[in-house]
Amino acid sequence: MKRQFALLGFMGQGGALSKIHELIREMPVSRVMTVSPFTLPPDATMMELKGLLQTHRISGVPVVRDNKLVGVISIEDLIHALEEQRLDEPLAEFMTSEGLITAHAQEPVMEALRRFESTGIGRMPVLDARDILVGIVTRGDITLALLGALQDLYSEAEAIGDRPQHFFAALESENTSLQLRYHVEKDDFAHGGDASAKIKRALLRIGASPQLARRVSIAAYEAEINLIIHTEAGGLILADVQPGEITIVAQDAGPGIADVDLARRPGYSTATPEIREMGFGAGMGLTNMERCADEINMWSALGVGTRLQMRFKVSPEEVITD
Amino acid sequence: MTLDEILEATEAEQLVAPPFNMDVESACASDLMSDVLVFTKSNMVLVTGLTNPQAIRTADMAEAPLVIFVRGKYPPKETLKLAEDMGIAVLLTGYTMFETAGLLYQSGLKGLGKLPTIRQEH
Numbered sequence: 001m002k003r004q005f006a007l008l009g010f011m012g013q014g015g016a017l018s019k020i021h022e023l024i025r026e027m028p029v030s031r032v033m034t035v036s037p038f039t040l041p042p043d044a045t046m047m048e049l050k051g052l053l054q055t056h057r058i059s060g061v062p063v064v065r066d067n068k069l070v071g072v073i074s075i076e077d078l079i080h081a082l083e084e085q086r087l088d089e090p091l092a093e094f095m096t097s098e099g100l101i102t103a104h105a106q107e108p109v110m111e112a113l114r115r116f117e118s119t120g121i122g123r124m125p126v127l128d129a130r131d132i133l134v135g136i137v138t139r140g141d142i143t144l145a146l147l148g149a150l151q152d153l154y155s156e157a158e159a160i161g162d163r164p165q166h167f168f169a170a171l172e173s174e175n176t177s178l179q180l181r182y183h184v185e186k187d188d189f190a191h192g193g194d195a196s197a198k199i200k201r202a203l204l205r206i207g208a209s210p211q212l213a214r215r216v217s218i219a220a221y222e223a224e225i226n227l228i229i230h231t232e233a234g235g236l237i238l239a240d241v242q243p244g245e246i247t248i249v250a251q252d253a254g255p256g257i258a259d260v261d262l263a264r265r266p267g268y269s270t271a272t273p274e275i276r277e278m279g280f281g282a283g284m285g286l287t288n289m290e291r292c293a294d295e296i297n298m299w300s301a302l303g304v305g306t307r308l309q310m311r312f313k314v315s316p317e318e319v320i321t322d
Numbered sequence: 323m324t325l326d327e328i329l330e331a332t333e334a335e336q337l338v339a340p341p342f343n344m345d346v347e348s349a350c351a352s353d354l355m356s357d358v359l360v361f362t363k364s365n366m367v368l369v370t371g372l373t374n375p376q377a378i379r380t381a382d383m384a385e386a387p388l389v390i391f392v393r394g395k396y397p398p399k400e401t402l403k404l405a406e407d408m409g410i411a412v413l414l415t416g417y418t419m420f421e422t423a424g425l426l427y428q429s430g431l432k433g434l435g436k437l438p439t440i441r442q443e444h
Contacts, residue, residue, distance in 0.1 A: 022342060023342060026342035026343040027341070027342055028325075028339065028340065028342075028343055030336065030339040031339045031340070031341065105336075106324070106325055106326045106343065108343065128329070128336075129326050129329060129330050130330070189374070189375075189376060190375065190400070192376060192379065193376070193379035193380075193382070193383065196383065197379070197382065197383075210364075210385075214383075214385065217383060218359050218383055221359070221379075221383050222356065222359070225356075278372070278374055278376060279353055279354055279355040279370075279372040279374070279376055279377065279380075280354075280355060280356065280376075281354075281356075282354040282355070282356040282357045283356075284354075284356040284357055284359075284360055285356055287360070288356060288359050288360055291360070
């Protein structure tokens with residue numbers, strides 16, 4: 001759940017409190033409900049209902065025909081049938097089909113919680129926009145989810161701690177720099193983007209604006225993917241962060257690029273068909289980097305390796321000051 | 323457009339629920355991940371037929387809170403798990419990319435506008 005709140009940060013929301021408000025107001029029922037609950041058709045017998053309730057230790061199920069909710073039936077209804085010894089009869093005889101109280105998949109959980117309060121019921125079937133049953137939600141589901149989310153938010157807020165008023169203002173030195181280093185393995189597509197995502201989060205944590213964090217991380221991402229696709233043995237990504245400038249270096253030990261200028265031309269790619277099938281090889285990597293960075297320097301020698309250096313000047317607008 | 327509106331317009335199935343409600347303004351449809359990152363707008367929908375986890379990472383980089391997979395291609399577990407971890411919602415529609423894009427465009431989602439020419443040498 002933690003990464004989701006990093007995303008909230010990108011959306012330019014305020015401090016932790018407004019994030020909590022956002023969460024409570026906006027978390028949809030679909031996020032907390034039990035998906036694909038047990039259901040029975042209206043022509044099933046009360047005996048079958050008894051079996052289902054006993055086997056799964058639940059106290060009620062929605063009654064569904066053609067994926068549409070037609071009623072709800074519970075233990076109370078079963079007791080009624082038992083008293084009258086009518087277990088062979090269909091659910092339709094005993095179920096509640098009028099005045100069904102339901103929740104909508106996209107509605108905020110707070111709305112659903114209010115409905116629980118005012119009606120006193122314990123569970124609600126959840127319908128989507130086409131009135132198809134997509135889940136079931138209990139009061140407990142909602143409170144558990146909200147508690148869990150609050151817990152995540154607090155630990156995220158704790159990790160961030162006191163955000164410095166100015167980028168790096170908390171540190172005193174003549175020239176401070178923060179260095180982040182990552183190894184990137186060749187062909188490691190499963191982790192492709194990990195290093196850039198970590199660089200992005202680090203920048204946001206120390207006070208970079210979303211725009212700055214985004215342009216640095218997109219450039220880093222392209223460099224990271226290149227190390228995965230084009231090197232013989234992977235390489236290194238280094239992010240050097242200073243108050244006025246950020247430098248990203250990507251370097252490897254081979255194979256080297258024969259013609260650097262050619263490599264930098266938009267659309268040019270040496271990616272193999274297998275790589276292209278994965279969605280890469282558009283030939284836009286270096287172009288994207290050039291668009292994001294203020295300065296790019298690239299050195300390469302065949303049989304030796306490649307070193308790519310990207311510099312990002314940090315302008316005052318790109319820094320968060322509380 | 324809200325998630326509900328998108329679900330209805332594309333007759334899609336929700337595979338990963340969003341962590342909070344969204345209202346997206348634009349969309350990008352592509353199978354080339356680098357192309358997606360060329361010109362991005364925050365708060366956009368990524369429409370793609372590429373179902374590997376990189377589509378989710380690209381969406382994360384591009385700050386797209388929603389990914390729609392097209393042509394009924396149900397993505398592998400790793401892709402859905404990554405989306406779940408990163409808080410990115412995922413839908414699946416049976417329509418092709420062309421039709422999905424058309425349906426979303428018709429419903430009011432904007433594109434990125436006309437982009438300047440970039441000469442491509444091969």
